[in-house]
Amino acid sequence: MATDTPMVVEVDCSTGESITRPMTADEIAAQEKAAADFAARQAEEEAAAKAKADALASAQAKLTKLGLTADEVAAIL
Amino acid sequence: MANTLTKIATQTANGSVNSITFSSIPATYTDLKLMISARSTYATGSVDYMSGWFNGDRNTLYSDTIVTGSGSSTSSQRSSTTTAFDVCSYPNANNTSNVYGSVEIYIPNYAGSNYKQGIIDGVMENNATYSEQRVVTILYRSTNAINSITIYAGSGNYTSSSEFTLYGIKNA
Numbered sequence: 124m125a126t127d128t129p130m131v132v133e134v135d136c137s138t139g140e141s142i143t144r145p146m147t148a149d150e151i152a153a154q155e156k157a158a159a160d161f162a163a164r165q166a167e168e169e170a171a172a173k174a175k176a177d178a179l180a181s182a183q184a185k186l187t188k189l190g191l192t193a194d195e196v197a198a199i200l
Numbered sequence: 201m202a203n204t205l206t207k208i209a210t211q212t213a214n215g216s217v218n219s220i221t222f223s224s225i226p227a228t229y230t231d232l233k234l235m236i237s238a239r240s241t242y243a244t245g246s247v248d249y250m251s252g253w254f255n256g257d258r259n260t261l262y263s264d265t266i267v268t269g270s271g272s273s274t275s276s277q278r279s280s281t282t283t284a285f286d287v288c289s290y291p292n293a294n295n296t297s298n299v300y301g302s303v304e305i306y307i308p309n310y311a312g313s314n315y316k317q318g319i320i321d322g323v324m325e326n327n328a329t330y331s332e333q334r335v336v337t338i339l340y341r342s343t344n345a346i347n348s349i350t351i352y353a354g355s356g357n358y359t360s361s362s363e364f365t366l367y368g369i370k371n372a
Contacts, residue, residue: 129217129218129219129352129357130217130218130219130357131217131218131219131220131221131350131352132211132213132217132219132220132221133221134209134220134221134222134223135223135224136208136209136222136223136224136225136226136366137224137226138224139209141211143217146219149258150219150258153253153258153283153284154219154352154354156283157251157283157284157352157354158354158355160279160282160284161249161286161354164279164286167277168268168277171275172275175273176273
């Protein structure tokens with residue numbers, strides 16, 4: 124989070140006028156929750172990508188041990 | 201009748217706000233399109249992200265499905281009954297200078313009485329070695345017309361020159 128109170132710009136589409144105001148406590152709480160949700164989602168994505176990469180590396184190693192060349196392994200995977 | 205694309209409003213950030221709201225959106229169009237070019241002041245890690253609300257509604261009425269591709273990996277996730285919809289990752293202060301993320305949010309039938317859907321297409325890149333595309337489908341389970349849209353930065357502020365432009369589309 125930003126260190127100061129987060130600020131909002133509101134553009135009134137009916138008038139074209141805009142105001143800048145501090146976020147309300149409710150808005151800040153909702154934003155913090157969304158930030159936590161996003162961080163959790165990012166961690167899930169990174170963990171899933173790592174698991175997939177690890178499985179690929181493991182499969183490549185096992186196929187190589189069976190005697191396949193690097194080109195043959197690449198053709199399969 | 202020819203389709204029309206009309207600019208409703210535009211807002212350029214000044215570096216000290218982390219949320220942009222378009223309010224009192226007229227219900228006279230068929231669809232809405234919000235174009236975003238943004239960069240974050242956040243200086244931790246490599247990205248910041250944007251999320252959003254409709255009508256200031258922070259109840260658990262949103263769902264989204266996200267597909268992300270970076271060239272070396274892909275992923276897909278779904279979240280339901282969330283209090284906001286996910287928009288996109290975008291460059292922060294640790295990325296190449298003056299590189300902005302680009303996002304389009306398209307909301308068909310925003311003034312109708314059915315639940316609202318949206319399509320988001322966003323690109324995050326550092327103009328060097330990394331780029332990522334994110335496609336998001338969103339559902340807002342409300343029968344109310346959408347009359348305001350808020351897009352907020354996750355951790356920092358929007359840098360000056362970050363720009364948000366809302367268009368209305370008639371006869372889509």
